[in-house]
Each structure stands twice: as structure tokens, then as C-alpha cells.
Amino acid sequence: MPKHIASGLKYLAAVKLKETGKSHQEIADELNVDRSTISHYLNGRNLSWNSIDVARTIVELSPRDFLKMAEAIFDEPEQSRKIVSICKERNFKAIIEDSCIGCGLCVSACSMKAIKLESLQAHADSIQCCGCQLCSEGCPTGSIKILEIEND
Ligand code: SF4
Numbered sequence: 130m131p132k133h134i135a136s137g138l139k140y141l142a143a144v145k146l147k148e149t150g151k152s153h154q155e156i157a158d159e160l161n162v163d164r165s166t167i168s169h170y171l172n173g174r175n176l177s178w179n180s181i182d183v184a185r186t187i188v189e190l191s192p193r194d195f196l197k198m199a200e201a202i203f204d205e206p207e208q209s210r211k212i213v214s215i216c217k218e219r220n221f222k223a224i225i226e227d228s229c230i231g232c233g234l235c236v237s238a239c240s241m242k243a244i245k246l247e248s249l250q251a252h253a254d255s256i257q258c259c260g261c262q263l264c265s266e267g268c269p270t271g272s273i274k275i276l277e278i279e280n281d
């Protein structure tokens with residue numbers, strides 16, 4: 130079953146990438162599948178609607194549950210990161226305040242690789258942030274704020 134759900138999630142990601150104007154080949158490269166598979170997906174072939182429905186339900190879970198489900202479904206962290214990044218329906222701004230002591234716990238906690246340490250201070254890339262809040266919950270100084278941004 131996870132394989133079918135993985136295909137459903139890749140289908141949703143392919144549709145989103147198509148909406149941004151990417152070609153079938155570019156989508157295939159981005160999702161690490163062959164071009165003919167993407168063409169089948171986008172023509173509605175080789176996929177059960179049940180898999181797509183389950184994938185849609187997963188995408189609509191809370192940001193943390195979506196991330197955890199994606200990590201459980203895909204073997205490679207890079208794949209789950211990519212799917213979450215493309216399919217997430219909510220956007221967030223990650224703010225790190227000056228009270229940060231540079232312990233690095235948030236860097237390890239962030240599966241999306243949205244946080245880096247530079248000069249003993251954490252810096253977040255909001256584009257990569259999926260809003261899971263794992264970083265802020267583990268921060269010993271309460272220096273991280275994750276704010277949801279209204280979609281246009
Ligand atoms: S966990 Fe908190 S204190 Fe530690 S590096 Fe991250 S923001 Fe700074």
C-alpha cells in the first residue's frame with residue numbers, strides 16, 4: 130500500500146509542478162522518475178483514484194503529520210522533503226530571535242533542512258519550512274517563532 134500512496138503523492142506533486150509551467154521532463158527530473166511515468170500520471174493512467182484520494186488526505190493533515198507520513202512512506206529523506214515542499218498547502222515564516230545561543234538543536238530537529246548555523250546563530254529559510262514546529266518545541270531558549278502566512 131505505501132508504494133501506491135507514494136505514487137499518489139508523486140501524482141499530486143506532478144500536477145502542482147505542471148501548474149508552474151514545468152515540462153514533463155523537468156517534472157520527471159525533479160521527482161526522480163522517468164518521463165513516461167509522468168506523462169502517464171498527467172494523463173490519468175496507471176494510478177487508482179483511491180491512491181490519489183489517500184494522498185490528498187495526507188497532504189491535508191497537520192503540517193507535522195504530513196511530514197511524518199511522508200517520511201514513513203518514502204525511503205529517502207530527500208524524496209519526502211521534496212514531496213512535502215511541493216505539495217504543502219500552507220506557508221510559514223520561521224523567525225529566530227537574538228536570544229539564540231547557537232546550540233544547534235533546531236538544525237538537527239528540522240527534517241526540511243530549513244535551519245543552518247552561522248557564526249553561532251541559527252538562521253532559517255522560510256521557503257523550506259513546512260510548519261511542523263519541531264524546532265521551536267525543542268529550543269531551550271524559546272527563540273524560534275513559526276508564523277503562518279496567509280496565501281494570496
Ligand atoms: S535550538 Fe534555539 S538556541 Fe539552539 S540554535 Fe536553535 S534557535 Fe538557537
Ligand code: SF4
Nearest residue numbers: 239258259261262264
Ligand atoms: S517548523 Fe522548524 S523544524 Fe519544522 S520545517 Fe520549519 S524550520 Fe524546520
